[in-house]
Amino acid sequence: MKIRKSGLFFLLIPLVLSLILLFLPYGYSKINLEQRLMPPSLKHPFGTDSLGRDVAKRTAVATFISLSIAIIVVTITGFVGTIVGTISGYTGGAIDEILMRTVDLLLAFPGFLLALSIVALMGGGYWNLIFALSFSGWTSYARLSRGVSIKLREEDFVKSARVIGASHFWIMLHHILPHVFPLVRVQAILSLAGIVLAESSLSFLGLGLQPPIPSLGGMIDDGRAFIFGAPWISFFPGLFLFLIIMGMLLTIEEANSEASFS
Amino acid sequence: MSYVLKRLIYGLITLWGAATLVFLLLRITPADPVELILGENAQPAQIQELRSELGLDRPIYIQYITYLKGLTRADLGRSILSRERVSSIILSHLSPTIYLALISIIFTVFISFPLGLLASLHRRFNLPASFFSTFGLAIPNFWLGPILILVFSVQLRLFPVSGVGSFEHYILPAVTLSTGLSAYLTRIIKKSLEEEKTKGYYLALLSRGFSKAYIFRKHLLPNAMIPIITVIGLQTGALLTGAIVTERIFSIPGIGSLLIKAVTQRDYPVVQGVVLFISSIYILTNLFVDLIYSLIDPRIRVGGKVED
Numbered sequence: 001m002k003i004r005k006s007g008l009f010f011l012l013i014p015l016v017l018s019l020i021l022l023f024l025p026y027g028y029s030k031i032n033l034e035q036r037l038m039p040p041s042l043k044h045p046f047g048t049d050s051l052g053r054d055v056a057k058r059t060a061v062a063t064f065i066s067l068s069i070a071i072i073v074v075t076i077t078g079f080v081g082t083i084v085g086t087i088s089g090y091t092g093g094a095i096d097e098i099l100m101r102t103v104d105l106l107l108a109f110p111g112f113l114l115a116l117s118i119v120a121l122m123g124g125g126y127w128n129l130i131f132a133l134s135f136s137g138w139t140s141y142a143r144l145s146r147g148v149s150i151k152l153r154e155e156d157f158v159k160s161a162r163v164i165g166a167s168h169f170w171i172m173l174h175h176i177l178p179h180v181f182p183l184v185r186v187q188a189i190l191s192l193a194g195i196v197l198a199e200s201s202l203s204f205l206g207l208g209l210q211p212p213i214p215s216l217g218g219m220i221d222d223g224r225a226f227i228f229g230a231p232w233i234s235f236f237p238g239l240f241l242f243l244i245i246m247g248m249l250l251t252i253e254e255a256n257s258e259a260s261f262s
Numbered sequence: 263m264s265y266v267l268k269r270l271i272y273g274l275i276t277l278w279g280a281a282t283l284v285f286l287l288l289r290i291t292p293a294d295p296v297e298l299i300l301g302e303n304a305q306p307a308q309i310q311e312l313r314s315e316l317g318l319d320r321p322i323y324i325q326y327i328t329y330l331k332g333l334t335r336a337d338l339g340r341s342i343l344s345r346e347r348v349s350s351i352i353l354s355h356l357s358p359t360i361y362l363a364l365i366s367i368i369f370t371v372f373i374s375f376p377l378g379l380l381a382s383l384h385r386r387f388n389l390p391a392s393f394f395s396t397f398g399l400a401i402p403n404f405w406l407g408p409i410l411i412l413v414f415s416v417q418l419r420l421f422p423v424s425g426v427g428s429f430e431h432y433i434l435p436a437v438t439l440s441t442g443l444s445a446y447l448t449r450i451i452k453k454s455l456e457e458e459k460t461k462g463y464y465l466a467l468l469s470r471g472f473s474k475a476y477i478f479r480k481h482l483l484p485n486a487m488i489p490i491i492t493v494i495g496l497q498t499g500a501l502l503t504g505a506i507v508t509e510r511i512f513s514i515p516g517i518g519s520l521l522i523k524a525v526t527q528r529d530y531p532v533v534q535g536v537v538l539f540i541s542s543i544y545i546l547t548n549l550f551v552d553l554i555y556s557l558i559d560p561r562i563r564v565g566g567k568v569e570d
Contacts, residue, residue, distance in 0.1 A: 104278040109541050110499030116506070117287055117537050120525040180382030197402060201507055204404045220404055226509070227356055227408050228416055246400035 003147075011247025013061055014240045021045070028061040029053065029212035037230045047232040048221060058214040059237045063244065065209065066216055069130055070195040074188045076134045081141025082177070082184050088142065090172055103143060106136040112198055119207045129208050132223040133195055144187055145180040152176050156159035193248040200241055204212025265556050271550035278330075280541045284534055285329055289322065312523055316342075317533075338535035343527060348535035352517065358426050359505055359516030362439065365432050366501060369440035370447055377444075378451025382459075383478075391448055396446025403504060407438040408510035424513040435512045439504050443497055450493045454486040461485075495551030499544050 015024035024045075032052035040047040046055035088099040106114070152158055152175070161171050200217030202208035209215035216237040223233030296313050297304065302542075313319045317328060332339065338348035381391035414434060415423045423432050458464065467477045477483065506518030517536060524532035 103282060104276070108276045108280050108545055109283070110503050110544050112503040113499075113537060113540055113544075116503070116521075116525075117284070117533070121287060121530075122534055193400075200402060201404065204507065205510060207525065209521075217402075217404065220402075220408070224408055227412055231408075231412055233406050234405070238402065238409075241402050242400055242405060245402070246396065249396055249400055 003015045007250030010243055010250055014243040014247070015067075016059035018063040018240070021056045022064075022199050024054055024057045024060075026054040026057045028058050028214050037160035037210060037226065037233075039230070040232055046236040047230065049219075049233045050226060050230075053234055055219070055233055058219060059216070060212040061217060062216045062237060064241050065126075065192050065213065066196055066241075066244070067131070067201060069199050070192050071125070071197075072130050073133045073137060073195050074192060075190070076130070076185055077137035078141050078188045080134075081138035082145045082180060082217070084138065085112045085145030085147075086149050086172055086176055086180055089146035090153055090168070090176055092150070092153070099142070100146070105140050109136065112201065116202060116205070116207060119202055124202070124206075124208050124210045126209065126213070129199060129202065132202075135196055137191065137195070140191065141184055141187055144183055148180045148183060149176050152179055189248075189251065193245045196241070196245055196248070266553060269549060269552050269556075273545060276545050277542060280545060281304055281330065281333055281538060282326075284541070285326060285540050288530060290536055303518060304425055311387065331536075339531040341524075341532050342529050348531050351520065351532060352535060355515060355517050355520040357516075358514045359518065361426075361432055362435055362503055362505055362508065362514060362516060362565060365436040366505075367442065368438040369436050369446040370497075373444040374447035374451060375441065375516060378448045378455070381448070381452045382455035391452060395445040395449040398441045398448075401441060403438045404507050407434070407508060410434045410438060411512075424511075426514055431514075432511075435508050435514060438511065439501070439508045442504065443500060446500075447490070447493060447497070451486070451490055454489045455482060456480045458486050474540050481496070484558070488555065491551060491554060491558070498547040502540050 028052060032048070035044075035048050035052040036050055038044055038048040038052075043055050044056065049055055049058070059214055078106075088096045114136050115132040118135055119128055122128045122132070158171055158175050161175055166174075199208055200215060200220075203215035203217030204221045205232060206218070206221065209218055211218065219237035220234045220241075223230070223235075223237075226233055296309055296316070297320060300308055302323060310319075317325055320328075336349055338352070340347055341351060342353070354501060377387070377391050377394060380387040411423055411434065414420045422428075422431050425431055463474070463481065464477065467481060502517075505516065506521060508514070509518035511517045516539065519535065521536040521540075524530075524536065
């Protein structure tokens with residue numbers, strides 16, 4: 001897959017900056033009340049928040065936490081969705097019916113609301129957040145891979161494999177999945193931006209990552225009370241979030257047009 | 263069976279499925295709601311009392327049947343904290359959210375249609391349109407909102423900072439909420455119009471000498487409207503969930519603020535009611551969109567499904 005360089009560039013700005021800012025000699029949750037609400041300076045490039053914590057260090061850590069959540073969620077949902085969809089499409093019949101009705105049910109909800117309900121009931125935190133964001137995310141992969149599998153099921157090379165005695169498992173693994181995978185990969189890149197946004201929205205609402213772990217959304221929320229006197233608390237995490245999502249969207253467009261053959 | 267009837271029955275089944283999922287979600291959580299509500303120091307008698315009051319001491323299938331029966335009468339139970347009926351709490355928080363949603367939809371349509379149409383008609387509008395749609399999609403509304411407040415309310419003093427009361431109160435929230443939506447819709451409008459242009463009938467009509475304006479009005483636009491309307495329907499989900507975030511930024515006492523408040527207070531009947539309410543609206547809107555569909559496109563009414 002070709003990746004658009006301009007998008008990658010936007011994505012690299014926050015990543016490289018975060019990597020550099022990680023070297024700042026402050027703890028990301030180190031409270032220093034003497035240094036609270038300091039404007040950006042050489043010592044604190046993005047200023048400090050209401051507890052005197054260094055905004056730059058927190059932003060850098062939050063960027064990587066955010067990306068790690070997105071990557072884990074994409075991996076889980078892509079894996080589960082592809083397996084479910086491939087089995088569903090290849091076997092057909094009652095299994096297909098049950099799995100697809102489950103997918104329909106989950107898609108009847110706005111995905112964000114479902115994730116919100118789950119963290120609301122289970123509590124926030126890193127792994128709960130990943131679970132909540134994965135809960136309905138796999139459905140798009142399932143639909144995608146099911147569609148491909150149904151088409152391939154009737155192909156001659158699959159039938160011939162069956163005739164020479166290949167097991168269903170072997171066929172799915174060696175003849176179906178290689179065709180499903182390129183589409184899944186595109187879908188995975190497509191969904192990254194949405195996951196980053198959903199995660200930071202939940203953290204903004206106070207339901208996602210819990211303090212003292214920094215999150216871009218949570219930092220924007222923290223800064224809202226000081227938006228008049230100390231706008232940097234919200235501004236820099238927001239800017240990083242914006243650049244990450246923009247980078248992902250711009251990288252995707254190329255991927256998207258390549259996937260349009262389906 | 264007519265298409266409309268079939269679709270209505272399917273919609274009802276989906277609603278029932280959503281209600282079941284919400285019911286199950288509340289039951290499979292590891293935390294015991296009664297203990298969470300009463301705290302660690304609760305007396306066993308107290309726990310027993312609340313449990314029977316919430317009906318949690320009965321077998322799960324009975325709980326499920328009572329729950330569904332209640333839903334048919336729009337009975338969502340009572341709030342644990344205020345003892346009010348959940349349905350009336352939702353109703354009292356409804357109007358700010360409706361205003362916000364309606365104004366945002368109007369903004370979205372007025373931004374994205376001209377921009378999308380222009381971009382598909384003239385090459386020179388391509389860049390501004392795609393710039394806007396990428397920018398609008400990438401900017402998180404909980405970052406845009408505070409920036410708008412800082413610029414327009416604090417620096418320029420054009421709009422109130424937060425709260426509700428007048429039309430002006432809703433302008434910044436609606437701009438915040440509609441930026442992402444209109445960015446997406448602009449992209450869809452442009453894309454679906456351009457896709458129609460690649461189809462054979464467009465070239466055929468052109469070669470027969472029809473004017474571009476005529477073809478656009480009579481053929482391109484009606485055909486392109488189908489995906490556009492689907493997207494608008496699907497965007498209600500984004501609109502409703504976006505409203506949750508936007509209401510928090512601008513302290514609007516709507517459904518979204520109610521949901522977040524109920525979550526932090528662990529008022530589970532209210533959480534359940536609001537989640538169910540929002541998802542019902544989402545399901546009903548999509549049902550409505552499908553029905554509109556069949557009005558616009560006779561193929562759906564007659565031949566079942568259009569290939570998607």
